[in-house]
Amino acid sequence: MYVAGEFRMTSQEIMIINPFTSEVFARASRAESEDLEFAIQKGLVVEKEMASMSVYLRREILLQIAEGITRTHDRFTSLIVQECGKPWKYASAEVDRAIATFIIAAEETKRWPAEHLSIDWTAAGLGKEAWLKYFPIGLVAGISPFNFPLNLAVHKLAPAIAAACPIILKPSSSTPLSMLELARVIDTTALPKGAVSILPMDRALGNTLASDLRFKLLSFTGSPAVGWKLKNESGRKHVVLELGGNAGVIVSDSADLNLAVRKCVMGAFSYSGQVCIHTQRIFVHASVFKEFCERFVAQSLMIKTGDPMDPTTDISVMIDEKNAIRVESWVNEALNDGAKLLCGGKRQGAYYPPTVLMETKPEMKVCSLEVFGPVVTIEPYHDFAEAVRLINQSEYGLQAGVFTDRLSEMNLAFAELEVGGVIINDVPTFRVDHMPYGGVKNSGQGREGVKYAMVDMLEPKLLVKNT
Amino acid sequence: MYVAGEFRMTSQEIMIINPFTSEVFARASRAESEDLEFAIQKGLVVEKEMASMSVYLRREILLQIAEGITRTHDRFTSLIVQECGKPWKYASAEVDRAIATFIIAAEETKRWPAEHLSIDWTAAGLGKEAWLKYFPIGLVAGISPFNFPLNLAVHKLAPAIAAACPIILKPSSSTPLSMLELARVIDTTALPKGAVSILPMDRALGNTLASDLRFKLLSFTGSPAVGWKLKNESGRKHVVLELGGNAGVIVSDSADLNLAVRKCVMGAFSYSGQVCIHTQRIFVHASVFKEFCERFVAQSLMIKTGDPMDPTTDISVMIDEKNAIRVESWVNEALNDGAKLLCGGKRQGAYYPPTVLMETKPEMKVCSLEVFGPVVTIEPYHDFAEAVRLINQSEYGLQAGVFTDRLSEMNLAFAELEVGGVIINDVPTFRVDHMPYGGVKNSGQGREGVKYAMVDMLEPKLLVKNT
């Protein structure tokens, strides 16, 4: 546990279980309320020091952290594989992305928003001009989930450092190791003690991150149920919520079918679909539906399963058996209710195979809820506008993918899809770390993506000069 | 009452009292819950129609409204004078500003935010590019106060029309007339019925504007107590709060003293200080303190008081006697506690005269709370950094004024003052309608100022193109 520059242990021990071996392979400490209080007080103390740090120094620190991760890339990858059962190649990619996120943050330190306003076009403003600049908001609370234990936390941490805000981060209690490893890297830099604390904690203590007025921003990535509840308890602070989804894809008859199949298989099954923008629902134009399904199933069956430490593995066990059982029950419920199984569907312990369903109904759980597992539905459509309506028939709105070569379909999709991002000729699972990312409807509020995350960590201040 | 294109009357009658004559001069209706429900349902129905209206048409409508107000400028002015006792010249200026606000909104329709993102500098993004565009958020709820009965409501209405969002607005129940007059103007335009409703209502019904999930944004201008409470009940919607303040001014020894005195007198007393950014606390460098006080009092005594319908009147009665009594009690409390009265201090009914205090203590109500009356404190300082600390010694943070010719003082003030806007060589009371306006700390969250108000009425959506 990393409390404002101190590595501490407490009596509240957490057992970290490797989902693939089901063995406890590490132990960590859970923060008690006095640890959190200490972190908050230190955070408040360094607020001013952070705010007056030069860009030069903040940039150096962020680059040093990026270099620190790079130097022990394999160690980070290995921790991710072990703590969340993510196959090596995806874990390694996550480490790459975390490095990129710090580098992007380093660059963003140089490019704070600022705006010039003409004032003298009003009678009242004659002789005046104004500049709008942005200042650090103060102490930030971050809460991050298990599925990208490093990079989704870094998406709060790196912008906070770039924006000169101290941050207290609560990683998932089941996967805190990669972040605690990151704390070691951070600890070697010139960042003031108190600027960063990484505190695994239970939900009760976590709730105080929302309710404590000394935090100026709560940035939460996790489930909708928890997220919206915390917002209601957030008092005067700003809140950013990155919640889940049941992302959909449309495959037009004008699409490049090879591309569509290849991308959709990856979007549906990589890391067992335990991804917020996992490709869960695919709508294919009726004229190519049959061919799409055949190719999709064929490629799904070729996915390499096995030990996540094996660098060739594509899919392994889920985060725990409880979740695999949940997915199984949702699929079975769908099958009982008339859905048809194209492949997959047989759970083995915590492993659930790539599973493809068709003839589903929108109200089935595999369609309407966030499945967070390697399950995808494929349904035909006849008219593009109908496909758009089907995607929108959801409580969620994170991202959507559209495979098409028609300008008119792209225009309609972008205008009408109720989501945060529309990805043309790729899956909704596409994300790079500098793009604005976030959802509408039940999927959240606000955007992340370094620069966009920083905006919520900055407060505008206007300077009007009467000359 | 204007409900989604219909002028309705209900059994719940409101008496509108002229504060200067204390007579009921008009009657209006208070909305009942079925009126509100009707307005909401109509609003939801026109969401799509609004979103697909061309910029051309929205711009035309906004310009028509501006012209409509211009044509009956005196009628609007007269209603404001009567409903809130604001002296004619300030009421007339408010009508000018409301016109300007609609013209600014008309222009902003042409200039929605949009952003291009390079994606192909990442390995994952090769061959991709992205555009970020903005779309209307949906139904907006607005709540506006008595003191600028027209323009502070227009600051919600005009951006909503510009941003293609339907809006339901609750004006202050004591001053709804100028907004209902505006409804008549709006009703003659091509704006779809349901795009705008103006509903005076009691607080209980007003609370549902915060709690009803069908609103996507609550934009509130009013008191901190009510504002923060509504935020906690706001569920998934976005919230913008424009609350009060106890704005401060620093007068440096390098300042142009003539300018400082003249501006401060106006900032302190115009419309009896019933302005969110009323100049309440003045800190003057010790070397010019005595001279400043003398000139300030001399000019304060020259302020023209009387009938608000008289175009030469500067200050008249307050909104009601209750408030004048409250101000009187705060001043008396300060005097009892050691403050010294330089002028003013004698209430006559609802009239309270320009009142200047010195030797106050920061914890006195006239210093620490929002006085919302024609009262100002003047205190000496010795060191500029000390003056900045004195300004910051407040729960509020709306705007601050600094009279100085020193670059170093301007820099320090802008870096350290905890406010939404720093006005150099003018009072914090300065506002033009296109500038970002809003506070920090207890003074609110978010910014208004047409373009800035529109940002909260728009949802970003990203288009990633894989070419």
Add this chain to the structure above:
Amino acid sequence: MYVAGEFRMTSQEIMIINPFTSEVFARASRAESEDLEFAIQKGLVVEKEMASMSVYLRREILLQIAEGITRTHDRFTSLIVQECGKPWKYASAEVDRAIATFIIAAEETKRWPAEHLSIDWTAAGLGKEAWLKYFPIGLVAGISPFNFPLNLAVHKLAPAIAAACPIILKPSSSTPLSMLELARVIDTTALPKGAVSILPMDRALGNTLASDLRFKLLSFTGSPAVGWKLKNESGRKHVVLELGGNAGVIVSDSADLNLAVRKCVMGAFSYSGQVCIHTQRIFVHASVFKEFCERFVAQSLMIKTGDPMDPTTDISVMIDEKNAIRVESWVNEALNDGAKLLCGGKRQGAYYPPTVLMETKPEMKVCSLEVFGPVVTIEPYHDFAEAVRLINQSEYGLQAGVFTDRLSEMNLAFAELEVGGVIINDVPTFRVDHMPYGGVKNSGQGREGVKYAMVDMLEPKLLVKNT
């Protein structure tokens, strides 16, 4: 003649001929060198006064000019019809656009470019920040052509006033009347005398607009031969050149053929093709080529010809018989060389009818040069990339149109077409007055379109503050 606020007559009289009636209907004066010298000296004198005018005043003046034109809209239209034989409905549209150009300029006064730079991310820049602002460049020279005698001159004049630069404008000697009428409007505003001069002059004197070092910018719209020559004589000044073109269109098999035919007929023949972005070359996918040609010819034959004063006329005489003879000879040369005539081709005095050619060769004058007449070629293509190459097979590069519903074709067209603007699903003849407009290759250098024209009239100046 309008010389720095004085209306003057000289002994050098110009006869203004109505191209339709061939009669002299007005007389104007040509400037002598002492008039120009007077205008220059007055222009230099007001440079500072202009630079320090408030935005408020410049904006007011621009809006007053717009209103002044609006009040005598018909008089402006009538002058254009008479001085250049443009049919009433197009002349009236030109007056509308000139009004729009002044309104756009009024708005742009409020939105000067400005930029904030972070400096303190370098060791050398610690403690520093910088702002980049823009200042008027000084005296501007403008030269405008006959074909849009009002609006193409206004595209120099309105940005100059907005950018606070004095300007001396040379209109075409054959069509100076609408601009001299505009001088009357300008003369009634508060614009300082000397800020605007409108001087018809012969080419020899016109050349000194390029060579005289006291001008800081030459903005020229006209022929390539003259334009590039003036650039070489321009010394230290900035130069913007808006020259001609032989704009092309691609009609894909995925296009909406109705739309394509309707737009192309207008693009090809309105105002007898005497438009810089006249649609001169059409390339149609082979699979729809025959149908396109049939419909195109059918619609071309329905174009209303006749007296330009008749508000229903689409096409009338050309600017003079000399040009009609030139066009006739180019068409005949093409026909002799193997081209096929689909319709038109018979000259009557200064009238040349809508003429459609096919089976042309790229090196024919009707393809390779700027025809500036009502002549269009239509050729089939088989592969979209080939069509792009055919458009690029030109010395010119102003704008191009592409009718398509394929995303991939839009992408290819935008990436590869060597032009200033690609118009998807409309003709290259499309222009609105706030868009950046200008060509590459032989078609010119720089962009107009109010905001873009203003950029060349402003000089950046950096402020670095060491705090």
Add this chain to the structure above:
Amino acid sequence: MYVAGEFRMTSQEIMIINPFTSEVFARASRAESEDLEFAIQKGLVVEKEMASMSVYLRREILLQIAEGITRTHDRFTSLIVQECGKPWKYASAEVDRAIATFIIAAEETKRWPAEHLSIDWTAAGLGKEAWLKYFPIGLVAGISPFNFPLNLAVHKLAPAIAAACPIILKPSSSTPLSMLELARVIDTTALPKGAVSILPMDRALGNTLASDLRFKLLSFTGSPAVGWKLKNESGRKHVVLELGGNAGVIVSDSADLNLAVRKCVMGAFSYSGQVCIHTQRIFVHASVFKEFCERFVAQSLMIKTGDPMDPTTDISVMIDEKNAIRVESWVNEALNDGAKLLCGGKRQGAYYPPTVLMETKPEMKVCSLEVFGPVVTIEPYHDFAEAVRLINQSEYGLQAGVFTDRLSEMNLAFAELEVGGVIINDVPTFRVDHMPYGGVKNSGQGREGVKYAMVDMLEPKLLVKNT
């Protein structure tokens, strides 16, 4: 010599002389016209390949070049010391800056300009929207001077690579070695052969860089006489000119005198004043004039002179004896004409000492021309506006410095000084590599500073979409 990926030698040998030892220490080749023709043809061939390179690859290449310089930092430093006699610490700083310039260029590849335009607010534009994007302009010609043999050339090369334009660069014939060393680094990257050529050449051949139409841009840094002449021969290409100056400084009575003296001494004498933004003229408020002069002379006398290879040396010989003699004659001319010598003034071979003059007249060469040597004039002023006029009394306008703590003086200086950059509380000699840099009047046209240099290497292209 580096010709489109080949290292070549020709019979035209150049002797490279070390100014400090006066010995030939290296030999290089001068390009003949066939070498240039080869480089041009290769450049044209790779234009398309460059334009379609991914940002990812261009960014990688720029970072590799930065790393390549870093790895042999001392070798670059040593070459600069030897080829132009620049003291080690300044040569080393120049290498640092060249590295920074490449890193900045790497970042700028990700951030090309792009703009969204609302079109549908016009009747003609209904249903349309537009994007403005930027594309590489094509083959670039660069000419760079002796005084920053590496970084001023890199300011053309790095933006060209970032902007995807091939470039042919002519370094100064007397100091080509550091750039040829850079060619070795570039040659190891994946940049296509032909993208970069570095060709020392004589002036006659250099002139064809201006006249040859195949170049789309000429970017010249050097003397005004040559620069403006080349512009007149430049035909259709764009031209950027970075020429000289006689930069001035104002020291207000409100200034921090310690800071002002220290900065001015460095600005006046570092690298013997052989810097375009060398501090040549200092105007000091009369009330602090005497003190300023005394301190200035005292510090000037403490400057360390000697062998440029010694890392503690501040000032060494000038580039050649010819220039030292020229400076000597200008100083003597001033002394003969009444100026007073405060220190320096005694030439020894190519060495000229830090020299301070007062009581000069504006028309003396040491004031009115670019002295490009270690000579500075100091004069008193009484009124700030007068000091501004004195600075402006010059044919040049590159940068100016102002030491002041008065807001009003800063405002006046920024509004009135006729220069490209105003540096508050630092010398005009201040430059960081990402800031817009360039002059007005005789000092040039256009701006450099990576992003600003790139703008001139890009051509805007508009996409209008009719949906």
